[in-house]
Amino acid sequence: MKAITKAFPGVKALESVDFDLHAGEVHVLLGENGAGKSTLMKILSGAYQRDAGEILLQGQPVEIDTPASAQHLGISTIYQEFNLIPQMSAAENIFLGREPSKWGGIIDRERLHGEAALLLAELGASLDPSTAVRSLSVAEQQMVEVAKALSVEARILIMDEPTSALSGGEIRLLFETIRGLQRKGVGIVYISHRLEELAEIGSRVTVLRDGLVVATHRVGEVALDELIRQMANRELKDHFPRQREAPGDELLRVEDLGARGRFHGVSFSLCRGEILGLAGLVGSGRTALARVLFGIDRFDSGSLWVHGRPVSLNSPRQAIAAGLGFLTEDRKAEGLVLNLSLRENVSLPSLDRLSSWGVVNRKAEQELARGFVESLRIKTPSMEQPVVYLSGGNQQKVVLSKWLAGRADVFIFDEPTRGIDIGSKVEIYQLMNRLTAEGAGILMISSELPEILGMSDRILVMHEGRIAARFTHLEADQEKLLQAALGRGVSRAGAGAQGRPAE
Amino acid sequence: HRGEPADSGKPRVALVLKTLNNPFFIEMQRGAREAADRLGVDLVVQAAERELDVEKQMQIIENLIQTRVDALCVTPSGSKEIIPAILKANRAGIPVLILDTKVDASAEQEGARFDTFIGSDNYQGGRLAGQFILEQLGGKAKVAILEGIPGHETGDNRLRGFRDAIAGAPGVEIVASQPANWERDQGFNVFQNILEAHPEVDTLFACSDLMALGALEAIAAAGRTGEIRIIGFDALAEARQAIAEGTMLASIAQFSDEMGRLAVENALRRIRGEEIPSSIPVRIELITKEQVDTR
Amino acid sequence: MSHLGRRFGTLLGLVLLCVTLWILSPYFLTPSNLVNVVQQTAVNAIIAVGMTFVIVSAGIDLSVGSIVAFSGVILASCLQAGAPLPLALLAGLAAGGACGLVNGLLITWGRLPPFISTLGMMSVARGAALVYTQGRPISGFEADFRFLATGELGFLPVPVLIMGVVYLLSHLLLSRTRFGRYTYAIGGNEEAAQLSGVSVRFHKSMIYAFSGLTSAVAAIILTARLNSAQPIAGFMYELDAIAAAVIGGTSLLGGEGTLTGTLIGALIMGVLRNGLNLLGVSSFLQQIVIGSVIITAVLVDALLKRRAS
Amino acid sequence: MSHLGRRFGTLLGLVLLCVTLWILSPYFLTPSNLVNVVQQTAVNAIIAVGMTFVIVSAGIDLSVGSIVAFSGVILASCLQAGAPLPLALLAGLAAGGACGLVNGLLITWGRLPPFISTLGMMSVARGAALVYTQGRPISGFEADFRFLATGELGFLPVPVLIMGVVYLLSHLLLSRTRFGRYTYAIGGNEEAAQLSGVSVRFHKSMIYAFSGLTSAVAAIILTARLNSAQPIAGFMYELDAIAAAVIGGTSLLGGEGTLTGTLIGALIMGVLRNGLNLLGVSSFLQQIVIGSVIITAVLVDALLKRRAS
Numbered sequence A: 001m002k003a004i005t006k007a008f009p010g011v012k013a014l015e016s017v018d019f020d021l022h023a024g025e026v027h028v029l030l031g032e033n034g035a036g037k038s039t040l041m042k043i044l045s046g047a048y049q050r051d052a053g054e055i056l057l058q059g060q061p062v063e064i065d066t067p068a069s070a071q072h073l074g075i076s077t078i079y080q081e082f083n084l085i086p087q088m089s090a091a092e093n094i095f096l097g098r099e100p101s102k103w104g105g106i107i108d109r110e111r112l113h114g115e116a117a118l119l120l121a122e123l124g125a126s127l128d129p130s131t132a133v134r135s136l137s138v139a140e141q142q143m144v145e146v147a148k149a150l151s152v153e154a155r156i157l158i159m160d161e162p163t164s165a166l167s168g169g170e171i172r173l174l175f176e177t178i179r180g181l182q183r184k185g186v187g188i189v190y191i192s193h194r195l196e197e198l199a200e201i202g203s204r205v206t207v208l209r210d211g212l213v214v215a216t217h218r219v220g221e222v223a224l225d226e227l228i229r230q231m232a233n234r235e236l237k238d239h240f241p242r243q244r245e246a247p248g249d250e251l252l253r254v255e256d257l258g259a260r261g262r263f264h265g266v267s268f269s270l271c272r273g274e275i276l277g278l279a280g281l282v283g284s285g286r287t288a289l290a291r292v293l294f295g296i297d298r299f300d301s302g303s304l305w306v307h308g309r310p311v312s313l314n315s316p317r318q319a320i321a322a323g324l325g326f327l328t329e330d331r332k333a334e335g336l337v338l339n340l341s342l343r344e345n346v347s348l349p350s351l352d353r354l355s356s357w358g359v360v361n362r363k364a365e366q367e368l369a370r371g372f373v374e375s376l377r378i379k380t381p382s383m384e385q386p387v388v389y390l391s392g393g394n395q396q397k398v399v400l401s402k403w404l405a406g407r408a409d410v411f412i413f414d415e416p417t418r419g420i421d422i423g424s425k426v427e428i429y430q431l432m433n434r435l436t437a438e439g440a441g442i443l444m445i446s447s448e449l450p451e452i453l454g455m456s457d458r459i460l461v462m463h464e465g466r467i468a469a470r471f472t473h474l475e476a477d478q479e480k481l482l483q484a485a486l487g488r489g490v491s492r493a494g495a496g497a498q499g500r501p502a503e
Numbered sequence B: 001h002r003g004e005p006a007d008s009g010k011p012r013v014a015l016v017l018k019t020l021n022n023p024f025f026i027e028m029q030r031g032a033r034e035a036a037d038r039l040g041v042d043l044v045v046q047a048a049e050r051e052l053d054v055e056k057q058m059q060i061i062e063n064l065i066q067t068r069v070d071a072l073c074v075t076p077s078g079s080k081e082i083i084p085a086i087l088k089a090n091r092a093g094i095p096v097l098i099l100d101t102k103v104d105a106s107a108e109q110e111g112a113r114f115d116t117f118i119g120s121d122n123y124q125g126g127r128l129a130g131q132f133i134l135e136q137l138g139g140k141a142k143v144a145i146l147e148g149i150p151g152h153e154t155g156d157n158r159l160r161g162f163r164d165a166i167a168g169a170p171g172v173e174i175v176a177s178q179p180a181n182w183e184r185d186q187g188f189n190v191f192q193n194i195l196e197a198h199p200e201v202d203t204l205f206a207c208s209d210l211m212a213l214g215a216l217e218a219i220a221a222a223g224r225t226g227e228i229r230i231i232g233f234d235a236l237a238e239a240r241q242a243i244a245e246g247t248m249l250a251s252i253a254q255f256s257d258e259m260g261r262l263a264v265e266n267a268l269r270r271i272r273g274e275e276i277p278s279s280i281p282v283r284i285e286l287i288t289k290e291q292v293d294t295r
Numbered sequence C, D: 001m002s003h004l005g006r007r008f009g010t011l012l013g014l015v016l017l018c019v020t021l022w023i024l025s026p027y028f029l030t031p032s033n034l035v036n037v038v039q040q041t042a043v044n045a046i047i048a049v050g051m052t053f054v055i056v057s058a059g060i061d062l063s064v065g066s067i068v069a070f071s072g073v074i075l076a077s078c079l080q081a082g083a084p085l086p087l088a089l090l091a092g093l094a095a096g097g098a099c100g101l102v103n104g105l106l107i108t109w110g111r112l113p114p115f116i117s118t119l120g121m122m123s124v125a126r127g128a129a130l131v132y133t134q135g136r137p138i139s140g141f142e143a144d145f146r147f148l149a150t151g152e153l154g155f156l157p158v159p160v161l162i163m164g165v166v167y168l169l170s171h172l173l174l175s176r177t178r179f180g181r182y183t184y185a186i187g188g189n190e191e192a193a194q195l196s197g198v199s200v201r202f203h204k205s206m207i208y209a210f211s212g213l214t215s216a217v218a219a220i221i222l223t224a225r226l227n228s229a230q231p232i233a234g235f236m237y238e239l240d241a242i243a244a245a246v247i248g249g250t251s252l253l254g255g256e257g258t259l260t261g262t263l264i265g266a267l268i269m270g271v272l273r274n275g276l277n278l279l280g281v282s283s284f285l286q287q288i289v290i291g292s293v294i295i296t297a298v299l300v301d302a303l304l305k306r307r308a309s
Ligand SMILES: Nc1ncnc2c1ncn2[C@@H]1O[C@H](COP(=O)(O)OP(=O)(O)OP(=O)(O)O)[C@@H](O)[C@H]1O
Pocket: A008, A009, A011, A012, A013, A031, A032, A033, A034, A035, A036, A037, A038, A039, A040, A080, A379, A380, A388, A389, A390, A391, A392, A393, A394, A419, A421
């Protein structure tokens, strides 16, 4: 790709970007949120049209004007935002547009399901290919996306943050697959904010900043800190700034909580001033637990206390009134009203407070939104930009702002830093520090073990709907967490966290 | 265990109207109902929701045939489209009485038989209105017409009758002819617009009283009450009142209640095996202030 | 940007239409005709207000026409029974609001698709109006009531004034208040709204009740204008109201739309019908012209939007 | 599961309705009446096939009724001009398909909302039918054509047979083929479909053309049944067709729906009307009953679904 330029109303997304990809390499694309990574790749995949520049494939200039023409050229893409049809099954999604068919048009269902099952199994996803995508978890949807991209014999594979919703096990298997493709001579573009992945699979790395290429390096020839400096244009010292006081009163207590088929016998408590990490593999029941805590789904057994009082929450509205806030993992489906502006999304849960006599105070709204745009460095042309036009990471920041703006003191964060660049993560961690300092408690669900280890005071690990282990942050390490998440060595690790019992 | 509707032993007569969303047919129903009560007839009245819907009318007839009524009285929504339905009734051996709208002449070729036609002619009514202008209004008029739904047979016939009557008359000029879809509010709007473009209009022929009554209010809103002569059609109660008050000049009366009465009476005679005339004309009259006052 | 562009496009469509008519007919651009047009638009425009709220919330309301009829006959029968004007008006409004509320409850608590619940209400309210009146219109009212249609304040007819007030208040409601914001949020992403603590059921019910209410306001004007309330009034009004909203840029997928757009949409339809009458276009051709103009007006808009992006 | 549950719920609604009618009327459950009902349902059911495709793709087609009229008069005029039957049928089908295709092109290339483009077509096709016939019906056809409505094969009337074939083929098309998959995909998430390499424009155009085509098939039956093609035929048929699809579980938001559901929906409406006639329910009350039954039938369904989850 030569001198690619692309502008959106109010934003210059790419400015004369050069980018090349060799067969059999993994070219990692790094950059802050809104740097233009996804845009560049969408131009290559035919989703967007470039304003200027040229695309060469094996030396030949090519015209990529639709996603279909990119596919014909052997370019396969995993987009950052899921592009799945919610009502259709996993198998149908995987082969959408390329259904195996017989007699010109009749779909061969057996082959469809068989091949889909095979692909998913290769990725280690234990999901039934005939389930509708809308009832899959975010991680499972991500696996479907990966399988979909792998189902074509591609020369070029674009992967835009494929691991942001995955946890350890799946990531390993995915990397295996990537290496396999590499050996077959497939060129892979890989975008991620998890820098540790770079060393593991990257061949070369290109850093983008504000739509410009800063530099291209061979992996191994450049230090991580240097890359971070190039991305952010500043130094970043402490990746996990932990500042914590002694925990205060109990905010949330859960005893023997169970929801049929999803989780059982869950007990823990959350106190003022602490961050409780919740780790586990995909499908271990973390999100299901969070949904129950927030009053979205009902529980069948056990009890729930908030601020020392037993409560039964029947709706998110009641949960919010009780002082809870819930950052959902699926920002597009559950977090954002995409066609509303940044300002309107940020203020949505706080409108009661921001309006008098039912009339919304726009000034206050704007102030609120501006505060977060500045403190979280959300890249947007204005407060009035519909969030659908923001980059993935910036959308995530909007969801986060929306809950930080509320008056909650019990926060449930489900994958809060999903898709967020490393610089902004630190800022978010600092915000979490401030929240705990102000007396809030945070239940942080995360699949990124470094984040769990770096920020939590105590750590719970879920396995198949049960709390499999409890640690304090001092006793935990990656290996212990992973073993517990896999359901091994439970009894040994279990005792440690009881140091501060829930009672 | 199931009620047998015919168990009363009373003769069952079905009356299928074009619609009941129109006072004209409500009057017809009333006339029929009164006769049925008087004569001890079990009367079933059915109508399509929409007057235009010839196929729904056919469905209703098919369904009533299933209940083996003793006689079927129908106001055809379409003069040709009714023929297949009549054929079905013939096949089931159910006598058919046609009301209000004549069946197309091609019925004979098709072999469709009906026992009688009770009613008057919409075309004739239109002619009456036209002749009234020629004869009673001194033959001088700038006429606006409010049409029904374009392509709807009833309105077409009235319109053709009217146009034929005034054709060739030197003093009568049609300056505007616009559809108001049989509706009162559209009668208002359309005539208000016509008045803007053609303030010289001095006579209005509306293919139904509902549209005329809407236009009446538009005229009042323009402050021109009394300046425009309005001739409606159907002679609804409200129109008669307007005629009595002098805000409307005339309307064509088809006496639908009488049609209803005659339908039930003759259906009963037919069921009893008596002969009935093949055509029973019902008066069609121009109603003006005199007629209203003498009632 | 896209919002503004959208509204601008339809406005251009309206202006083009007006210019065309001004060229074709000497009667079009006269003050009295313009007042006529706006007055004739009032009923549809007011119904389209509630419809816009409903569509913005990703719903649909097919029952508006029948609610017009039902609340009209309730109002008229109160008037004829000698009830004082304010009471009769209130009864009419209450009837409309109640029908709308039932729609809302069926949708939220009964979990019916809006199309089904309002389709059912469309039949039921119409049937109720017919049964209540035995199919006969109720006509002839006192001057104080008829003033609502025939009166003028300054040179503005009262219906136009009512329409103005309804639009102003509803515009504020939709664009400035929490209620309005929740309407957009529900239409844009109902689940996200729910998870943000919006009481979706309550708000949706209110939105449909509001639509019933605006239909009842339209019924007042219609009844006063025709000096008659008919059980068959309002036939197919739903189509005109939806058309006004959609021409005005409201998306049937929800989450998008403005009342200024709807007003422009309603005016386009009103001006078009007025123009056809002024020009004396033959009745068969009218349908072709109406269809083509609607398509063209929105095409202008779509083209402008494509340009912009 | 939810799919099945949904269909099952509506089926239960239909069964309940039939049982009620069987108890109330001795005429309902007779072979001749059942054949009668199915035959009466054919026209709406066939239009609803194309409508289901359109709604599954998250669109709407308001023009079906007008297309019925337009293709009907084209067909009829060909027949009257002495064209051989197959040619005349082809002309009618082509007319319908062409109108539908224009809808599709306006939506895809003109980027009009489906509501607007088909609303426009609704007027234009109706107007064209009126102009073409000068408002008069075209009547009186040869026996070979009329056989399509009056004929019987075995004890099955030809219209029922045609309906069966249309449903069978369309069901295969929707559930087994790529075309069908893409229809769901476009309705579920148009952007995702586009990014997966589906040629959304082409497929959408085809979907609307298909809807025009099924309307034309319905026009053939209708014309043969009445032995007449009217330019005002098919008035408001769009509402019945949409209702059949939605009662049958097709979501107006797209991505969901089956033809078995639509068939059940159409049958519910047909049986209901038939039953009301058999029972001799007064016309005013009929509207109330129809509305209530539609609401109840779908409520049953919604309740069952809630149970299931
Ligand atoms: N469709 C669009 N319309 C308007 N602006 C857009 C659009 N898509 C992207 N942008 C803007 O272009 C810029 C680059 O976005 P892009 O999605 O490429 O960022 P990114 O590098 O992928 O960021 P992230 O790490 O958050 O995914 C951002 O400022 C974004 O707001």
